[in-house]
Amino acid sequence: MGAAATIMTNSPEHARFWLGPIVRTLTAAWDSDYRCAFQEDDDEGITGINLSKDLPVVVANALMGHITAFGPPNRLFSAGAKEGRRYYRPAFGKVFQHFCIHPGGPRVLYEVQRGLGLSDRDMEASHMTLHRFGNMASSSLLYELDYIQAKRWMNKGDRLCMISFSPGIECSSVMWECVKPTADTDSGPWAGCIHRYPVQLPKIVKRA
Incomplete structure (x- = not known):
């Protein structure tokens, strides 16, 4: 809902992307997921959001179940992370x-990259948006899209996968297909600074 500022059209002349499948997965039935991002009062009675230290792993596990529904037919199987379970990992690089x-957060992005087998280039727009603007909820995805366009990476026919998370844990995914790349890559939130990116970020240290 935070990304609702984007404008959609039914005009083939003005459309730049075709909207593909949308999938939403909610894992609130699991206590660990439900409590990993929870609004509550602290000892002084101040209301805030309590984020569990296990949030990145919870998000990654929720995502693995989510892509079962969202993933493309081409499947790559790999060993699961818990109790010897096995799950499939769609060949996202061949589809998007x-x-x-x-x-x-950096560790959330790290866990997603590891879980989906994405490259550093695949994750660049997400990391650079977090570095410059922080976490702006699901509207962050539009800043990431603008980063890709400002870098002139988007071509006609390219497919884009957007994945967002929210407390619950909830995973939402949408696929876009480019039908008309933007000709204006010199405006928007990255105007005047896109040449400075990507920047070097601290490495994530894997927890034991």
């Missing part, structure tokens, strides 16, 4: 050319 991942 670009990715916009909700920048919930």
Whole structure:
């Protein structure tokens, strides 16, 4: 809902993207997921959001179940992370050319990259948006899309995968196909600074 500022049209003359499948997965039935991002009062009675230290892993596990519904037919099987389970990982690199991942934090992005087998280039728009603007909820994905366009990476026929997260845990995904690349890559939130990106970011240290 935070990305509702984007304008949609039914005009073939003005449309730049074709809207593909939309999938939403909610894992609130699991106590660990339901409590990993929770609004509550602290010892002084101040209301805030309590984020569990396990949030990145919870998000990654929720995403693995989500892509079962969203993933393309071409499947790559790999061993699961818990109790010897096995899950499939869709060959996203063969289906999508670009990715916009909700920048919930560096470790969240790391876990998503590891879980989906994405490259550093796939994750660049997400990391750079988090670096410059922070986490702006699902509207962050539009800034990531603008980064891709400002870099002149988007071509006609390219497919874009957007994935967002919210407390619950909820995963939402949408596919876009480019029908008309933008000719104006010198405006928007990255105007005047896109040449400075990407920047070097601290490496994520894997927890034992």
